[in-house]
Amino acid sequence: MGQDKLFIFDTTLRDGEQVPGCQLNTVEKVEVAKALESLGVDIIEAGFPVSSPGDFHSVVEISKAVTWPTICALTRAVENDIKVAAEALQYAKRGRIHTGIGTSDYHIRYKFNSNREEILERAVAAVAYAKKYVEDVQFYAEDAGRTDNEYLARVVEAVIKAGATVVNIPDTTGYCLPSDFGNKIKYLFEHVDGIEKAVIATHCHNDLGMATANTVAGIMNGARQAEVTINGVGERAGNTSLEEIALIFKSHKELGINTNINTTKIYKTSRMVSGLMNMPVQPNKAIVGRNAFAHSSGIHQDGVLKNRESYEIIDPKDVGIDENSIVLTARSGRAALKHRLHLLGVELEKEDLDKAYESFLKLADRKKDINDDDVLMLVGKHLNKDARIKLDYLQVTSGIGLQSVASVRLDIASEKFEACASGNGPVDAAITAIKQIIHRHMVVKEFLIQAITKGSNDVGKVHITVEYEGNSYYGFSANTDIVAASAEAFINAINKFVH
Numbered sequence: 001m002g003q004d005k006l007f008i009f010d011t012t013l014r015d016g017e018q019v020p021g022c023q024l025n026t027v028e029k030v031e032v033a034k035a036l037e038s039l040g041v042d043i044i045e046a047g048f049p050v051s052s053p054g055d056f057h058s059v060v061e062i063s064k065a066v067t068w069p070t071i072c073a074l075t076r077a078v079e080n081d082i083k084v085a086a087e088a089l090q091y092a093k094r095g096r097i098h099t100g101i102g103t104s105d106y107h108i109r110y111k112f113n114s115n116r117e118e119i120l121e122r123a124v125a126a127v128a129y130a131k132k133y134v135e136d137v138q139f140y141a142e143d144a145g146r147t148d149n150e151y152l153a154r155v156v157e158a159v160i161k162a163g164a165t166v167v168n169i170p171d172t173t174g175y176c177l178p179s180d181f182g183n184k185i186k187y188l189f190e191h192v193d194g195i196e197k198a199v200i201a202t203h204c205h206n207d208l209g210m211a212t213a214n215t216v217a218g219i220m221n222g223a224r225q226a227e228v229t230i231n232g233v234g235e236r237a238g239n240t241s242l243e244e245i246a247l248i249f250k251s252h253k254e255l256g257i258n259t260n261i262n263t264t265k266i267y268k269t270s271r272m273v274s275g276l277m278n279m280p281v282q283p284n285k286a287i288v289g290r291n292a293f294a295h296s297s298g299i300h301q302d303g304v305l306k307n308r309e310s311y312e313i314i315d316p317k318d319v320g321i322d323e324n325s326i327v328l329t330a331r332s333g334r335a336a337l338k339h340r341l342h343l344l345g346v347e348l349e350k351e352d353l354d355k356a357y358e359s360f361l362k363l364a365d366r367k368k369d370i371n372d373d374d375v376l377m378l379v380g381k382h383l384n385k386d387a388r389i390k391l392d393y394l395q396v397t398s399g400i401g402l403q404s405v406a407s408v409r410l411d412i413a414s415e416k417f418e419a420c421a422s423g424n425g426p427v428d429a430a431i432t433a434i435k436q437i438i439h440r441h442m443v444v445k446e447f448l449i450q451a452i453t454k455g456s457n458d459v460g461k462v463h464i465t466v467e468y469e470g471n472s473y474y475g476f477s478a479n480t481d482i483v484a485a486s487a488e489a490f491i492n493a494i495n496k497f498v499h
């Protein structure tokens with residue numbers, strides 16, 4: 001104890017990325033990792049290398065791309081996992097293996113069909129084995145939130161003796177009350193011999209909406225590493241969010257806890273992660289939600305105009321939100337679009353900016369106010385311009401009492417192909433017409449349409465999963481025309497396997 005630096009361990013690329021629909025490719029993961037580095041994150045959990053060749057490769061590439069943060073790789077308490085993680089970390093300037101095992105009776109009995117003594121031995125053996133590869137070994141006691149404190153203390157003491165430099169106490173199921181979780185950490189500090197040799201970490205899930213409160217309780221009782229994700233993404237209801245923890249300790253200086261986070265980069269990083277993961281941020285999300293600094297009632301607006309602090313405890317500038325940010329409309333110029341993109345973490349060359357601006361004007365004709373999500377969609381969209389297959393033309397007829405019919409023209413490597421098909425609705429007709437041109441056995445496995453914000457003039461986002469030759473390919477598009485977005489998302493997926 002006694003330290004006041006709080007280490008920020010970001011697991012957006014591991015716990016966050018394992019959420020269905022949030023998968024990133026290696027290039028995107030490297031982009032996020034660099035943003036996390038520039039944000040000031042101390043440790044980046046880059047993946048679970050044994051879980052897939054893609055995860056392995058991402059850990060390798062992130063290790064090469066990032067300089068300052070420690071790069072961490074997750075494993076089970078299994079020798080081969082640890083060996084593979086060590087291999088993936090070979091280029092890391094500072095590498096950490098994060099190994100562990102379930103310690104609650106639920107995990108011991110039902111997951112492992114084992115007993116406490118055997119699990120304790122496996123925990124120690126995993127740490128000792130990981131120590132052969134790296135000096136920095138973190139141990140996680142999965143479901144520590146529901147683990148008996150006395151047994152947990154024995155496990156923590158044993159793994160620290162075996163060389164663990166960090167011990168992670170996850171509330172895996174998000175079950176704990178803040179007072180229970182705080183007391184658990186306190187109990188460990190009071191009962192574990194040698195606890196000062198390791199950093200104690202919190203890793204809280206948000207199933208009951210208490211992830212951040214539990215993390216703060218853990219830190220107030222001696223934990224000095226907070227495991228977090230951008231926008232709180234993560235399994236089920238998510239993890240503690242980085243932005244909340246950073247701003248809590250920045251706002252409450254009296255707590256004497258400092259982080260290395262450059263909070264002015266928070267908003268930009270949040271938008272980037274939300275865009276890349278296709279995971280909208282809820283409008284009322286603390287710190288980064290669209291409404292986090294919006295004062296709508298007359299009384300609040302009046303109060304803020306007289307003195308910002310009447311209703312605002314955080315200066316929006318502190319999280320990188322430009323108060324004077326210009327509202328984008330059909331009358332906005334290129335410079336305004338460029339400035340907004342810059343705030344959102346996207347820098348475009350002149351030629352790309354010109355194309356984005358053209359698409360922007362077209363969208364602005366159909367939609368009055370262009371928000372940040374729209375802008376990111378536009379950019380994501382025109383960056384697909386080099387795809388082999390493009391939707392060149394689409395016309396659909398549909399309505400009550402009418403058969404839906406779609407005419408489609410595709411541009412495939414600059415050659416044009418046309419087809420016409422009917423379906424049980426306009427989307428089905430368009431997809432069937434595309435299938436007539438691309439003669440492959442493709443099955444649409446998942447199809448999801450989301451409105452980005454609100455209003456009938458909103459942009460619709462379409463996520464699609466297409467199965468082809470036993471593999472699943474994810475496609476995405478956004479458009480104010482949801483039939484066009486569906487066809488484009490289907491083509492986006494096809495482009496991933498037709499070369």
Ligand code: KIV
Nearest residue numbers: 015140142143170172
């Ligand atoms: O929630 C959890 O317990 C985890 C561990 C793998 C650290 O994510």
Ligand code: ZN
Nearest residue numbers: 015172203235
């Ligand atoms: Zn977790």
